[in-house]
Amino acid sequence: MSGICGICNAPGSSTEPRLASMLASLAQPGELGTDSVVAKSARLGVATHWDFQRACGQDGLLIAADAEIFNKKELVSLLGLGNFASANPSSAELVAALYRKYGTDFVKQLEGAFSIAIWDEQNRRLVLVTDGLGISALYWKLENNTLLFASRSGAVRAGMQTETDVNSDAVMQYLIFSVVSAPLSIYKGIDRLPPGQLLVWENGKIVKTQFWDVEYADGRWNSPDECAAAVRDGIRSAVFRTANDLDPSVVGAYLSGGTDSSSVVAFLNEWHAPAKSFTIFFDEGQYSEIEFARTTARHFKVQHFEQCLRPQDAFEIVTRLNRYYDEPFANSSAIGGYYCARMAKENGVTTLLAGDGGDELFGGNERYATDKRFSLYHTIPKGLRTAIVEPLVALLGASEGKLGLPGKYIRRANIPNPRRIYSYGLFLTEAPEGIFEPAFLEHSPPQEWMDIAQGHFDKGENRSELNRILYMDLKMTLADNDLRKVMGTAEMAGVRARFPLLDRQLVELSAKIPAKWKLKGFEKRFIFKQAMKGILPTKILKKKKHGFGVPVSLWLLEDRRLESLMNDVMSDAKTRQRGIFQPQFIDSVLKKHRSEDRKNFGELIWYMLMLELWHREHFERKREPAFAD
Secondary structure (H helix, E strand, O other): OOEEEEEEOOOHHHHHHHHHHHHHHHOOOOOOEEEEEEEOOEEEEEEEOOOOEEEEEEOOEEEEEEEEEOOHHHHHHHOOOOOOOOOOOOHHHHHHHHHHHHHHHHHHHOOEEEEEEEEEOOOOEEEEEEOOOOOOOOEEEEEOOEEEEEOOHHHHHHHOOOOOOEOHHHHHHHHHHOEOOOOEOOEOOOEEOOOOEEEEEEOOEEEEEEOOOOOOOOOOOOOHHHHHHHHHHHHHHHHHHHHOOOOHHHEEEEOOOOHHHHHHHHHHHHHOOOOEEEEEEEOOOOOOOHHHHHHHHHHHOOEEEEEEEOHHHHHHHHHHHHHHOOOOEOOOOHHHHHHHHHHHHHOOOOEEEOOOOHHHHHOOOHHHHHHHHHHHHHHOOHHHHHHHHHHHHHHOOOOOOHHHHHHHHHHHHOOOOOOHHHOOOHHHOOOHHHOEOHHHHHHOOHHHOOHHHHHHHHOOOOOOHHHHHHHHHHHHHHHHHHHHHHHHHHHHHOOEEEOHHHOHHHHHHHOOOOHHHHOEOOEOOHHHHHHHEOOEOHHHHOOOOOOOOOOHHHHHHHOHHHHHHHHHHHHOHHHHOOOOEOHHHHHHHHHHHHHOOHHHHHHHHHHHHHHHHHHHHHHOOOOOOOOOO
């Protein structure tokens, strides 16, 4: 991953080699080079892969910016810098001008995806900030009154003078959510700046403020149709704004065949026809949605590209994925994301628009409807539930047959959210003592596993339960996971990704949709579908949620090389002595994967496999630069 890094408040003689190590950790083939700016007590650097990644030094300010700013033209006018064509400042220069005018409020003027660092030499002040949706990432560490930061946790580690250990709490977050959740990083003492947060370090004190966040408040629409019309216009405008500064000949879109990606393709095709769309699919029918993608492509008459992925494709990319992601990352759809982006690159596309965010903004995930079925139980008065319903159900017993279903329903309904919505995962349902080594549980006690998710869920007590879940998913499912997947695999393939549905104006509009219109009864994304009626084919509007899921669970057993990799790593003494899983648990999961539930246990093995490979690649030996085609 390219990006920014820096060391502040350190003796000048020590910073150059340390920054060089940090830049090396950010570097990858195809980059334009590295740059650094220096002051008396700070050194900032940029590993540049894209033209919006720049550093500058002006009048006592050092700026390192990884900032794709979509309202750049308006900001040039606001600052009185003259005609945009003749005064086209770099992202770093623009940030410098904004900071001089607005101070730390400069960030409120920005629209786009960014991570930015400012060292103010006169005030000996460091400002770190990332965009409100978490498209860009920034890690930081305070070490001996020196603050280090970088776009990757491994780059921060590379600049440290002391060694750090693996954070057991972060490992547990990874195992539950498939990725390390902010504000944690995989390393003890290195933190990630959450989305929309501004960190100021001055006079030895760190102050963090939230400069932007999603605020839920029902809008004043007279009817669902009126709301749907506003959403339709909002999506169209968001796609146009996201693509406006691009050369149409090198722009394309991911196309899974779902409503989100199909909507992006629809409006991209309005912006410039024929649009280019890219799809991956599989021979395994239960994972493949190629017919839906083809339906969208035919309907809009776009220039469509597709590729069938097979087990050998997964085997060939697994090592590179592990090397690129310098924190454990188990979202197996990264395999599909990489090959889809590579296909775009091979066909002349350098920017891909993605449909990520639609589920979290408009209520599109199946688990929202499922959870609502359990929430309905609590519409029964508590006294009636505890005095009559539950005693009667208890008489039916806890059998595995139909008589046991009411009891199972009540037990799950009585689990409070957010734990309930995650309660299908093995790590939250089985006894931890039978899974993990005692020392691991001492460092990461089970009662703390849901603290981050709970914190997101609890924020804004007046929100509806659905909006509280959506907010939590914006922070964790989207910012921590899906955006890391798309941004990372796109960069690996040599293209950049943009997210029209995460346009700030559209996000703020979506937060005004009443929860009852997002999930009407048990119909998911009701308003979104109403908005896209007459634009998307009916077949797409009525399809079930799927996405870019990859059949790694099956491939781990059906492909000789993947099976050999799985068996070699999982049976290795190094894995079994890692201090995380009990050996008998590893044996049990391998056995159940072969004989019982291939899908679920295969996904679990993938998590464990990628965690062990991460330890070997990143923690146990000096990290090598990430690479790509």
